[in-house]
Amino acid sequence: MKLLLSLFFFVTLLSGQDYRTLAVETIGGEEISIEELTARGPVLINFWALWCEPCKIEMKQLQSLFEKYRERHFSIVAVNQDNQKSVAKVASYVSSQQFTFYVALDPGGEIAQQFNLQNIPLSILLDRNGKVAYKALGYKPGDEKKLEEAILETLTVENVQ
Amino acid sequence: MFNKSGGALPIVLCLVASLANAQSVTPSVSNILRYGNGERGTAGFSQPFTYFENLTDVRLNVQPSVTVGFRLLVDDPPEIGERFQGFKRRFIEYRDENFMLRAGNFNELFGRGLALNLFENRGLAYDSWMDGVKAQYQSSSVSATIIGGTLDFRDSVIITRHERYSIRGANVELKPVKGIVVGTSFIETKGTLPQFVGSKEIAAEIPEVYSAVRFGPFHGFIGYAHKWTNVVTDTVSQKGYGIYGSLSYNGKGFGITAEYKDYRFDIRDPFDRGASERATRMLPLQNPPIVQKEHNYTLLTRAIHQIDFSDEVGLQVEGFYSPSSSTTLNVNASVASRHHYYDYNTASFSFAERKRDNSLLPSLERQLSPYWEFFAEGEHYYEERSAIRIGFARRANVLYNDFTGAQFSHTQQATIIPLQIQHGLTEAYSVIVHSEHEFAYDSYNSSNEHFYTQMLTIIVTRSPDFSFSARYEHTTDTADPSGRRDWFVGEIGYTFGQSHTTTVSYGRERGGQVCSNGVCQYQLPFEGVRFTLRSII
Numbered sequence: 032m033k034l035l036l037s038l039f040f041f042v043t044l045l046s047g048q049d050y051r052t053l054a055v056e057t058i059g060g061e062e063i064s065i066e067e068l069t070a071r072g073p074v075l076i077n078f079w080a081l082w083c084e085p086c087k088i089e090m091k092q093l094q095s096l097f098e099k100y101r102e103r104h105f106s107i108v109a110v111n112q113d114n115q116k117s118v119a120k121v122a123s124y125v126s127s128q129q130f131t132f133y134v135a136l137d138p139g140g141e142i143a144q145q146f147n148l149q150n151i152p153l154s155i156l157l158d159r160n161g162k163v164a165y166k167a168l169g170y171k172p173g174d175e176k177k178l179e180e181a182i183l184e185t186l187t188v189e190n191v192q
Numbered sequence: 193m194f195n196k197s198g199g200a201l202p203i204v205l206c207l208v209a210s211l212a213n214a215q216s217v218t219p220s221v222s223n224i225l226r227y228g229n230g231e232r233g234t235a236g237f238s239q240p241f242t243y244f245e246n247l248t249d250v251r252l253n254v255q256p257s258v259t260v261g262f263r264l265l266v267d268d269p270p271e272i273g274e275r276f277q278g279f280k281r282r283f284i285e286y287r288d289e290n291f292m293l294r295a296g297n298f299n300e301l302f303g304r305g306l307a308l309n310l311f312e313n314r315g316l317a318y319d320s321w322m323d324g325v326k327a328q329y330q331s332s333s334v335s336a337t338i339i340g341g342t343l344d345f346r347d348s349v350i351i352t353r354h355e356r357y358s359i360r361g362a363n364v365e366l367k368p369v370k371g372i373v374v375g376t377s378f379i380e381t382k383g384t385l386p387q388f389v390g391s392k393e394i395a396a397e398i399p400e401v402y403s404a405v406r407f408g409p410f411h412g413f414i415g416y417a418h419k420w421t422n423v424v425t426d427t428v429s430q431k432g433y434g435i436y437g438s439l440s441y442n443g444k445g446f447g448i449t450a451e452y453k454d455y456r457f458d459i460r461d462p463f464d465r466g467a468s469e470r471a472t473r474m475l476p477l478q479n480p481p482i483v484q485k486e487h488n489y490t491l492l493t494r495a496i497h498q499i500d501f502s503d504e505v506g507l508q509v510e511g512f513y514s515p516s517s518s519t520t521l522n523v524n525a526s527v528a529s530r531h532h533y534y535d536y537n538t539a540s541f542s543f544a545e546r547k548r549d550n551s552l553l554p555s556l557e558r559q560l561s562p563y564w565e566f567f568a569e570g571e572h573y574y575e576e577r578s579a580i581r582i583g584f585a586r587r588a589n590v591l592y593n594d595f596t597g598a599q600f601s602h603t604q605q606a607t608i609i610p611l612q613i614q615h616g617l618t619e620a621y622s623v624i625v626h627s628e629h630e631f632a633y634d635s636y637n638s639s640n641e642h643f644y645t646q647m648l649t650i651i652v653t654r655s656p657d658f659s660f661s662a663r664y665e666h667t668t669d670t671a672d673p674s675g676r677r678d679w680f681v682g683e684i685g686y687t688f689g690q691s692h693t694t695t696v697s698y699g700r701e702r703g704g705q706v707c708s709n710g711v712c713q714y715q716l717p718f719e720g721v722r723f724t725l726r727s728i729i
Contacts, residue, residue: 059406060370060371060406062332081486082486082487082488082705082712083488083707083712084488084707084712085707085710085711085712086712088579088614091573113486114301114309114311115301115304115305115309115479115480115481116481116482116484116486117485117486118304118481119411119413119438119440119449119451119481120440120447120449120510122411122440122442122447122449123440123442123446123447123448123449123510123511123512124447124512125442125447126409126442126443126444126445126446126447126512127445127446127447127512127513127514127520128512128514128520129444129445129514129517138301138304139299139300139301139311140299140311144251144299145220145251146220146222146728147220147221147222147249147250147251147728148222149222149224149247149249149314149726149728150224150711150713150726151711151712152710152711153728165690166690166691166728167656167687167690168687168691168693168710168711168726168728169687169693169709169710169711170710171622171653171654171655171656171659171709171710172577172614172616172622172653172655173577173616173619173620173621173622173653173654173655173656174655174656174710176619176620176655177655177656
């Protein structure tokens with residue numbers, strides 16, 4: 032109990048992390064930098080896998096949001112968490128869904144470790160300062176509305192600035 | 193370590209937090225707390241069981257270049273695995289644009305895992321992370337990694353299997369032109385493997401070469417790893433190898449992937465094959481692709497085929513096709529078997545290997561313990577948040593008894609039909625009705641070889657914070673290990689703030705992959721109350 036109390040006290044003292052140093056390679060072989068993307072607009076980093084049904088349901092909604100706000104420099108980087116068991120099939124699935132946002136592979140979990148990822152789906156929205164503006168662990172139908180509110184808020188703040 | 197430092201721990205954590213806020217230290221924390229109180233057992237006999245797990249992963253970024261990380265773990269006891277309290281992991285890492293150096297605990301994947309794949313699956317209590325040093329250089333045309341350290345491996349299924357390895361390895365990948373990767377790895381390891389009596393010392397070397405190609409709509413991968421094992425204690429050596437390949441063709445609205453595996457790391461006759469402690473089998477630091485579908489339907493996640501990475505050849509083809517933005521079709525077929533036949537000589541009590549000419553391909557002959565599976569699924573969105581998914585799966589597995597022949601071989605067959613309707617009631621409320629029906633045959637069920645299993649789940653969610661689910665399962669299988677025929681679980685989930693999600697369930701769980709409260713995880717059989725709190729900060 033002492034340990035748990037210490038841990039909770041500890042975590043409440045901590046503030047958010049800056050993820051702009053992250054750089055990934057997409058399925059298409061393109062090198063992208065989160066720092067370059069956030070310099071243009073808000074970035075959603077989403078962790079998903081083929082074996083995760085809520086993840087795939089959420090991805091359809093993310094595609095709709097991307098199409099709606101891409102002109103305002105909103106980006107999505109979907110980091111796939113299939114390990115070597117299924118990673119060969121990810122490109123085929125992405126092609127069938129015609130996702131137009133960035134999709135990166137992470138079979139060794141290197142990117143996931145930088146987020147202390149334990150469960151998926153996980154979505155983290157970064158504003159143009161690289162700070163976390165929104166995050167959600169898990170997905171329920173309708174969660175995309177909250178995400179869209181957060182995207183609009185970051186875009187509104189940027190317009191004011 | 194935890195007990196000794198328990199008093200000082202709060203002070204240490206406060207100091208670290210103060211340091212984090214005082215300097216440019218940016219932290220990241222995730223925490224999972226799991227508690228269960230109830231019963232578990234087999235063959236109709238249950239015993240009271242309580243588990244308590246708390247896992248805290250912390251990363252402290254001191255400027256962009258240096259990261260310190262640790263895992264505080266309280267498994268007292270865990271749901272599966274051994275008790276532990278204290279710092280399970282710790283590391284310090286320097287990383288800049290091209291170079292990374294890490295000391296402490298780490299995981300690593302070379303290629304597709306034929307030579308090296310160190311990872312953790314906490315749900316199955318599998319952990320092959322190393323403790324040592326990793327250095328990595330990356331540029332646009334080359335990457336190189338070297339590792340050195342030790343692996344302390346504990347098997348959660350065979351609890352006496354506690355093996356220790358010292359590992360040194362290197363990997364180099366070249367990208368001579370865009371779209372082509374050529375890689376090579378080398379692993380050298382020494383290990384101590386417990387036996388029924390005493391232990392054995394081994395030395396193994398695993399060189400590997402592979403190449404990945406991306407050309408227009410084609411993605412391809414081919415890899416080969418050779419394994420040489422010297423059992424120092426017995427002055428015996430064994431050679432083996434593994435091949436893995438994949439080829440995809442992807443276009444607008446469709447994609448198809450074919451995979452091939454030929455794993456011959458340690459082909460043995462049935463006498464030696466059954467020795468779970470044999471020193472020449474595939475090592476726990478290797479973990480290549482399974483070339484089978486990873487399912488998300490609960491009944492299909494209860495595998496009937498156990499992959500033998502030391503002796504298995506197989507193929508898989510999977511296709512995805514979307515005729516429209518609201519409809520997706522998925523088809524998968526896979527087959528696997530052993531390589532060769534073994535004929536039993538009752539006079540000499542020995543086996544004679546009879547090689548198969550076409551052992552590069554899997555066979556459906558019973559004597560080769562074949563496994564095959566076919567799966568098809570259609571998904572159609574009839575509204576923005578409303579969809580229907582229907583599937584069909586047929587699979588069969590034979591575990592051939594080389595001693596007695598077909599008579600006492602184990603044959604399992606199953607047809608599984610999943611159906612899911614997801615309906616958006618309002619912008620915030622949705623309901624999911626999920627059904628899975630299985631028609632099964634098991635030759636070892638002497639009382640009823642044919643049986644069925646029906647599972648029904650209802651999930652009601654209110655975005656973004658609330659979910660309720662009820663799951664009922666019934667089987668006519670009188671030989672189920674639990675001795676039961678019915679299982680019922682009710683669950684409530686709540687998300688507060690953006691960082692914390694909690695789930696409380698009560699009932700009887702049969703096990704398998706379950707998606708609840710928006711998250712999927714593998715559940716072990718259990719009866720009682722469960723509480724889970726997930727936090728990410």
